[in-house]
Amino acid sequence: MDYLEALKKCSRCGGCQAHCPLYTETGREAYVVRGKIELLENLLAGKLEWNERLSDIFSACLLCGSCTENCPNGVMGDKLIRSARKDLVLVKGVPIVKKNIFQHLLTNNGRLNAVGKLIALYQVSGLQKLVRGTGLLKLLPGQLNKMESLLPKFSGRSFRNQVPRINNVENSKIRAAYFTGCVTNFVNHQVGSSVLEILKRNNVELIIPEQYCCGVPAVASGDMETGRILAERNINIFTELDVDYIITDCASCLSTFLEYPELYENEKAQKLIPKLIDINRFLVEVLDIKLNPKGLGKKVTYHDPCHLKRIEGGKESPRELLKRLSPAYEFVEMKAADKCCGSAGSFNLTHYDLSQKVAKNKVDSVSECGALVVATACPSCMMQLEHSIAKRTNSITVKHVVELVAESLRSEMNS
Ligand code: SF4
Ligand code: SF4
Structure with a gap:
């Protein structure tokens, strides 16, 4: 620059x-x-x-x-x-902790999977409960104890390793590839399953190739070299695929992919740009998905991820899907819908207290509008919202928009 x-x-x-x-x-x-x-x-x-x-x-x-x-x-x-x-x-240089995470974990899916398993083991073995219960966390230096409280529930296995690489459907007219992102891959499996389920029911053939972190944590921290390594791998993988679209369920991953050509002066990456699309926009503009929801009109509101709201269709498509969920859900706009939730990748880990102050405004806004469900379109925002809301109430749940869409399709099938 x-x-x-x-x-x-x-x-x-x-x-x-x-x-x-x-x-x-x-x-x-x-x-x-x-x-x-x-x-x-x-x-x-x-x-x-x-x-x-x-x-x-x-x-x-x-x-x-x-x-x-x-x-x-x-x-x-x-x-x-x-x-x-x-x-x-x-x-x-890159600070030592970040260096190990970016350069030795994010670039190596085997190690990343192993760490995901270890965290899951820590959580399900009762060790986490013990550590939290005994107050041992208070002995940790700095903000580490608060950071530990932010840990979402990890799944012991990678989502991508549990689903077929090609989700074949008969008479498919559209072929798409799915960039799952790390949070869906290790934490929010239900988001990935919802994407698969919706696309299968709508005759979209879906390919889920081996892939790497989009690089956003490294790029946001100034480690452009690791960002470039990850970007080049993803560019090579996704340009090889014969697909009409490349779908993401994560606002941050999508905006990072869209920046690949500019960040790395990579001409090959330019080929990806016309195919990249957020899942919400894909469902509205490409599939024009029809929903026939049943139910009682639970209030749902929407949080705009910063990295999606400025991308074409990024503000409108998720809201359009939520409106199509009526009467099962009643969409209500909250005041601070487009304000940052304070997650910002790892900002909520490195600046926990400040990040929670930013999140408080969002939680206030959710409470004021009376919604019982907050929908969003970024797994990283989901983690921040879940953590911040749980500190105040357990009557509000956080969902990715696609989870609600899949739920609606399921209820139609069962009725
Ligand atoms: S809004 Fe801020 S960044 Fe922009 S010109 Fe004014 S002071 Fe500078
Ligand atoms: S936190 Fe403040 S300075 Fe940083 S991008 Fe947001 S508005 Fe700009």
Whole structure:
């Protein structure tokens, strides 16, 4: 990124303050993009050097894009901050914990599967209960105990290893490939099963190839080299497939795939772009799925994942599906539907308290609208919402939109 060009665009109007969830919570200028622009200028002028404090400041950003969306001068705040993180990594390297996760786990599906199994074992063996019950977690340094409480329920096996690589259907007119993403693969199997079930019932032939993490955790942390390795593998795998569409159920994975050509100057990746589609948009615009739901009108609201709401059809399609679930569900819009939930990949792990403050506004908004179900279209947001809502109530559940669609199709079959 040409910093000077980007920095020159900023008129210092401060308009981004009102749109930055972190500034709203902290009132700290260093947490909003205008403050970071000031620091970048000083870095470029040689008045500052990268150090621990600056690294902390630049890690404090959700990359939610709200400042970019609302900047009158076209400053792309989130991309600027991501580029700064890339520069920091060039100067200081990737921090050791992240390095091990990105470079030794995300690039190796065998190790990733093994770690998934270990976490599941920790959870089902009773060890997690014991550790939590005895207060041992309080002895962990820093925010590790809070981070442990964020651990979602892991499935001991990879979703992709449990389903056929090709989901054949008779008379299929559409062939699609499914990028499952890591959370669906290790945590939310029900999301993956719902996608398979819906597409099978609608005569879509689905291919689920061996694949790798989209790279978003590495890219968001400035580790562009690991991001490039993962992107190239996925690009090679998915460009080889003879399919009409490449479907994702994850907003972050989709937006990362869409950025592959720009991030890595990879021409081959350009071939993927016209085929990439979010599952909600696919169901509405390609299949025009018809639902005939039965039931009582439970209130459902929708949370906009930051990475989906700015993609074509990303705001409308999930809402359209929820409306098609009437009368089983009554769709109600919540006030803060398009505000970030504070998840932001690993931000909720590295900045637990601040992330929970951001999430609180979302939970307030859900409570106010009276919904008993919060639907969304990003497995990472689902984890954050589940954790934050469970701290206040157990009467509100979080679902991916496709889970509700599959539920409706099932109820039609059984009635
Ligand atoms: S980033 Fe945009 S909104 Fe923020 S101070 Fe600069 S010009 Fe104003
Ligand atoms: S990307 Fe989001 S969190 Fe980061 S500075 Fe912009 S508005 Fe604030």
